[in-house]
Amino acid sequence: EDNRRVGDAYIRQGDYTRALGYYQEAAKHYADDPELQYRMGQAYEEKRNYDRAISHFLRALELKPDMTKAKTSAGATYIKMKDYDQAILVLKQAIDGLSFEIYTKPQYPKYLLGWAFYLNNQYPESERYLQETLTYYTPGIPKDPIYVQTLRIMGLNALAQSKPETALSFFEKAIPFAPKWPDLYLDIARAHRLAGE
Numbered sequence: 001e002d003n004r005r006v007g008d009a010y011i012r013q014g015d016y017t018r019a020l021g022y023y024q025e026a027a028k029h030y031a032d033d034p035e036l037q038y039r040m041g042q043a044y045e046e047k048r049n050y051d052r053a054i055s056h057f058l059r060a061l062e063l064k065p066d067m068t069k070a071k072t073s074a075g076a077t078y079i080k081m082k083d084y085d086q087a088i089l090v091l092k093q094a095i096d097g098l099s100f101e102i103y104t105k106p107q108y109p110k111y112l113l114g115w116a117f118y119l120n121n122q123y124p125e126s127e128r129y130l131q132e133t134l135t136y137y138t139p140g141i142p143k144d145p146i147y148v149q150t151l152r153i154m155g156l157n158a159l160a161q162s163k164p165e166t167a168l169s170f171f172e173k174a175i176p177f178a179p180k181w182p183d184l185y186l187d188i189a190r191a192h193r194l195a196g197e
Contacts, residue, residue, distance in 0.1 A: 034064035164195035
């Protein structure tokens with residue numbers, strides 16, 4: 001427990017190498033702790049060692065199959081690995097899980113699932129989950145960056161389907177909340193170009 005607590009402190013400081021050292025020491029005594037396996041996965045993900053991160057997230061799920069945060073983190077890691085089919089599979093499991101209803105950020109796995117579908121060129125499915133993500137927010141009042149990112153991906157989704165006016169409406173909703181995000185301005189320019197403007 002002491003090793004895990006020290007590892008957690010290093011995670012909060014962004015020192016993932018030291019965190020892993022303490023987590024590995026803790027694992028010598030209690031390798032079957034799903035929370036410890038999850039945290040080791042987080043540390044490896046932050047170090048961009050995605051294969052190791054996935055192995056720890058999957059181990060956490062072997063030990064605790066209803067661990068929504070491990071499924072969500074595995075999905076996010078699969079997206080980073082560009083394995084969109086696996087990401088979609090595990091994120092659907094996260095959303096279908098019984099513990100999803102009490103998950104602290106239920107919008108996050110839905111956002112990730114919409115993103116994975118977009119990256120996999122499955123635009124209608126992407127739109128469905130991104131629309132569901134937006135239902136967690138009061139219109140125009142973001143709780144976190146997921147709101148703005150969801151608006152952007154909705155716009156990208158529309159661009160991919162040659163709907164520049166729809167794309168512009170989403171990008172313009174996002175701009176007030178992220179006025180210094182250059183990608184959004186580039187997206188707006190692309191939408192205008194597609195519209196012949």
